[in-house]
Amino acid sequence: MSTVPSAGPLAETVASLMSRARTALAELVSYRSVADPRQFPKSECEDAARWVARAMDAEGFQDIAVLDTPDGTQSVYGYLPGPAGAPTVLLYAHYDVQPPLDEAAWLSPPFELTERDGRWYARGAADCKGGVIMHLTALRALREQGGVPVNVKVIVEGSEEQGTGGLERYAEAHPELLAADTIVIGDAGNFRVGLPTVTATLRGMALVEVRVSTLGGNLHSGQFGGAAPDALAALIRILDSLRDETGATTVDGLSGEGSWDGLQYPEDDFRGDAKVLEGVGLVGTGTVADRVWARPSVTVLGIDAPPVIGATPSVQATAGALVSLRVPPGVDAQDAAKLLTAHLEAAAPWGARVEVIQRGSGQAFRADTSSPAYAAMAQAMHAAYGKDLEIAGQGGSIPLCNTLATLYPEAEILLIGLSEPEAQIHAVNESVSPEELEKLSLAEALFLQNYAASKAS
DSSP, X not given: OOOOOOHHHHHHXXXXXXXXXXXXXXXXXXXXXXXXXXXXXXXXXXXXXXXXXXXXXXXXXXXXXXEEOTTSOXXXXXXXXXXXXXXXXXXXXXXXXXXXXXXXXXXXXXXXXXXXXXXXXXXXXXXXXXXHHHHHHHXXXXXXXXXXXXXXXXXXXXXXXXXXXXXXXXXXXXXXXXXXXEEEEOOOBOSBTTBOEEEEEEOEEEEEXXXXXXSSSOEEHHHHTXXXXXXXXXXXXXXXXXBOTTSOBOOTTOXXXXXXXXXXXXXXXXXXXXXXXXXXXXXXXXXXXXXXXXXXXXXXXXXXXXXXXXXXXXEOSEEEEEEEEEEOTTSOHHHHHHHHHHHHHHTOSTTOEEEEEEEEEXXXXXXXXXXXXXHHHHHHHHHHHSSOOEEEEXXXXXXXXXXXXXXXXXXXXXXXXXXXXXXXXXXXXXXXXXXXXXXXXXXXHHHHHHHHHXXXX
């Protein structure tokens, strides 16, 4: 029977690589790789993709390819061969990031890695450029400690945040490319800093844009207000219909009664993590875990309306909003999108014209936590953290997971990552804990050793 090497030498090697990891992360976050050419040049994403390809080349990867995916973005693939007969592990992360939002609200430049209070701040530091560095650091450590014991495929996506499905469609057209025995998705996060966690479920997502029209053009509010139908007021009523009096999501035809039986999320902890203001209540009913992991949730992501500064006394002829609907495992995202569309159209007051355009979607995911790969990860996490592994849900979506589960039904899929609550991903002042990066890099390296040993026994 094969034996798993002790964590001691590997832990020391990972620790010695952290300065290099910081330098690499600083380089990668410097690219403003928001996969939306309306906000940032496409060249920023292309440059980030080339950086990833160069990093793979420096680590001895073969078959490196920058893949042009159907949504107009690029993903980067590489293959690192292991010993003959070894299993194959696919490591996933993404280099595209959310927009920085209000750059003036950042305490340091969003695309410049800055250390402050023991954390590294930058857009993408945790979600998910840090995940790219985690994979590279784990593989570097193994190479310095005698070699990588499995065949490794790495795929780094360029459109995860937009939900436009480029990599999913590419994988479906080239199913042999990402085939693996086990898949590690490096885009989740520990339930709390220092608490090793794998994510067992992800909510699916439907993203729609709703446009409301009532008039041929804006009108003077004094001359016409009171009788002229206001498109912005109509939009507000439509959006308000998506929540009940408790604030829970209500989309006609969509159940909101799911429950979560695993690790719970204490309300006080949630309030602190979410930075809920004193005196402001949480929305919805049931436990916090029910609400964020097992039930649908609607969010208005943006509204097209005149800004306060510069507004004129006008009745608005048109208005629009971008609406995200998260749905739990067991709910088809496309069905949810149809229900959301029908709800928005039916909720329009005064005969206002409503157009709903679907902008993105992704299916929910549920992992098999009883698989051998989870046992190998539990052993690795305990060695890295000195604590037992916890299993949690996550309210976010990673559309690729279900595509991979469909393409490779025998593959075991695990979700780990750096997006713990303090990381504040998608918000201003996103950051990563370097201690988490070090421990998770170690855990991933140990997992690859454990998994190879379990397959060899």
